[in-house]
Amino acid sequence: MVKVSRLARLDVTPDEVQRITKQMAGMLEHFADIDALDLSDIEPMTQPYPLSNVFREDVVVTGLDREEVLANAPAAEDGRFRVPPIVGLDG
């Protein structure tokens, strides 16, 4: 649960960990029904309507106004979004 909260970038208190773990256990208990099914030959279903090859032509369309966008930002400077120091070199 601690790993999950770290991955999700959510701070959870020990109380919340306990409560959520219990609730999740309740959900996962229901999952035992599914666990009993033989699903080996079943294709996973990811899209409700089967489409393929949906494209956009490579033509530039004027985008958003920078000032309008930065006006919505928590912090901006010099035409860019400002953030606290970045930790780690990932990415």
Added chain:
Amino acid sequence: MTTPANIHSNIPTTAAAIADGVRSGALKAVDVLEAHLAQIAAREGDIHAFNLVTADEARAAAARVDADVAAGRDPGVLAGVPIALKDNMCTRGIPTTCSSKILEGWRPPYDATVVQRLAAAGAVAIGKTNLDEFAMGSSTENSAFGVTFNPRDTSRVSGGSSGGSAAAVAAGFSPISIGSDTGGSIRQPAALCGVVGVKPTYGTVSRYGLVAYASSLDQMGPFSIDVRDSALVLEAISGHDPMDSTSIPQAPLSLQHVLSQGVEGLRVGRITDMPSGADPDVTARLEAAFDALKAAGAKIVDVEMPSMKYALTAYYLIAPAEASSNLARYDGVRYGLRVNTTDTNAMYSATRTAGFGEEVKRRIMLGTYALSAGYYDAYYGKALKVRRLISDDFARAYTKADVLLTPTSPIVAFPVGEKSDDPLAMYLCDIYTIPTNLAGHPAMSVPFGTGAHGLPVGVQILAPTLGEQVMFKVAASLERSMIAAGGAK
């Protein structure tokens, strides 16, 4: 009981009648708008359907419609029709919050496709309606901005997650509202508030500009007082959108012409092995609906849906998994809330912890878990296979039946606070609506009388992919039988 019919003395209650009046010049869009704003002023304090009423923008839009009519320009098929928008669809320059603190104050720099199409059709947007935060919930109690109460009984919930949109129509604030439905979020509140609510086929209405909860399940649709109005609105907002890769490349739906066609010879399916749990008052109304359709010439047939009982579990893995990814973008960098800290990683956690409510956090955690290394195959992967089983069940059922009939909700509107501490009990509210979202099929809820405490009961009509026409035929037939029986329209 207050019904929309007795609210505005000289203004028609339905969108179709308003649009006819405005288009012919018999009605002024500005007058229609003012009557509805007056109704909002009178009752919104008790109901809280809206996060925001955009009266000024609405007055300007209504004036433009009147100017179009005066100048002989086509004002559109929804000319002058006030419309309430669930506060999870982007409206340019107008705050869009998803009823979450994390998006409080955010003004989108663009309009959702549906918002554009409604405006192009002459509809007048009057405000943004309340919802369960990020559309996660079945009661509109999980809103950062307060509960939306049921106009039929303000001690009770309006359903959810599109509770504000359902309540807006039920309270006469607007003849039409738009909601989104991921696991029942249009149909269940429609049932609880006694209005019509439609979730069309996945891919029929563009999702561009709809703030995503679970992308492979989300679909927008209308609430209305009667069946025709929903048909009218769907005709205006459906049809291919190149901005949504999952949008089905086809013309807009054509529905109004089928409403009078009747149901003679149609096969209406009864699911014999449906998960039980509906209250007797609700079951009684479902039986009455079967009887009404039989009387109208339909054939009732039995179908089996052996995998339907797994739908809820599959849904509560698939939807949170997609949500955990969809909601990762609320990181405090580009928009919305930021809690300032010493570094970016701490900022993410502090911002997200402060900005999301408990139900949202719970689903993000559940979804993150279901996708994480070592658990994907056991949970998310299996849920996708169950989704296939359910879809296959439907495919078999639709070889025997043209439509299926179920309750929309197992219960009538429940008192505020009754289920808020018990997520599992809350999840069960969507037991009859969720399977359709997994399959991507259309479904709608039509009011069909009342149950316990005189509260409305909705009957759900399910149809196969792109089966909106047959679905609307059956809905119109049920509506006619209610009117014939003297029920409120």
Added chain:
Amino acid sequence: MTAADNKTQGSEIQYDMSKNEIKVAPNDGSYLLDGYELVCGLEVHVELATATKLFSASANRFGDDPNTHIDPVTLGLPGALPVLNRQAVELAMRIGLALNCSVQPSTFHRKNYFYPDMPKAYQISQYDQPINVNGWLELPGGKRIGVERAHLEEDTGKSTHIGGTGGRIHGSDYSLIDFNRAGVPLVEIVGRPDIASPEEARQYVTELRQILVAVGASDAKMEEGSMRCDANVSVRKPGSPLGIRCEIKNVNSVRSLGRAIEYEARRQIVLLETGEKIRQETRHWDETDGRTHTLRSKEDADDYRYFLEPDLVPLNPDRAWIDAVRAALPMLPRERRLRLSHATGAPADGEAIMVVVERGQDDYVMSVGEAGADVARALVHVKEAFAEQGANPTVPAGDLAQMIIMETGGKLTSTQAKTVLAEIVANGGGDAVAIAATKGFEAMDNSALEAIVDQVIAEQAEAWSKYCGGEQKAMGALVGAIMKASQGKADGKAVTALLLAKKG
């Protein structure tokens, strides 16, 4: 951190590059100690030369004001949805086909991780079903390096670190984010670990770059970041199982790539030879100190929670499309080298052909040949004199051809030819006959030359008889005297030929 980790860290610090400097001869792997062999695979990211981004219609342009090519999709705004750029798919297919890959049905996944320049907190990338699989790239010498896959994905934005020391991330006060690059289409080309030397790595990247430019998929400039290269490096004793590998990032030129691989291999060998363990990790190449440094260990790598992107649909190019892309592929560098080799007799992987094809001047050389000149001479002159000229030399092919015809016809000595050519190149063209005339390089026809030769033979009878007796030294004296008598206008080759003929 465990005690073992501390020791590893310690030994790394003790390891002193200057004391362990090993002379490395090019291309022979002699930097490897004690019979270790290098196992290296490269992952190359290239930005595609599309007009717009991979999933939205903002411009894909480098170097403009920050945040001027942004839209709801690029910024990951709520409600935004991606739509795939057809041209990006086409360019990815060109790359795949040029690398002998199979183009197959593919899908897009979400790779979930948080980083400020990653707007949605997930990257859309191809995961278990990439568009191109199982190809290869042939090095100029003929060795094939396998290409596991070449898949489509989107680029991130750019962070600038403010405060602290010199724009580095550590110790900065804050960062500024520009999303112009976010969503730019990338193809990641994942090579198999078939590379056995830094030289092969350099050749692979050089060849790959030429292929990418040839097919019009990318400008592939490592220095500008439109081509980025990560190296997976491990070492082992021949016949042993694969060693633990480290991934080297931040390599910004072909030269650095070779240096980084060489350094990393040595570092690993020294660790193994001193009984240390190699940790699987990502390492950062530092150009200034010539070393790699620990970036993060793979053990605490993020869990990316890949799942199928529900906002996109499968990509399944039909046979007709694939065939059309294949048919439209231009001639690739390897074919160009073979063509030139065939035309000139020079080796396909020799320096002249390698250089001329890399500069894109091989079509020019061929056209000089078509204008009637000797192609082999054209190759030599273009290689020597056209370094500044680029793929489309300003000198008309006919002008160079005329000069070469004079040279091979004996009307210009090779020294004179160079002088004339330098003038032609400097002026962006010119009439070789006229230039030769103004320089006083009059044509010396064979009869005039023969008269001088006869005269010198008569004057230098002793040297002549020695020459006829087989003393090669004597020839130098004769040639020198003939050149002097001709005031330098005689062609050395023609003189030698005449002397030989008269010797009988």
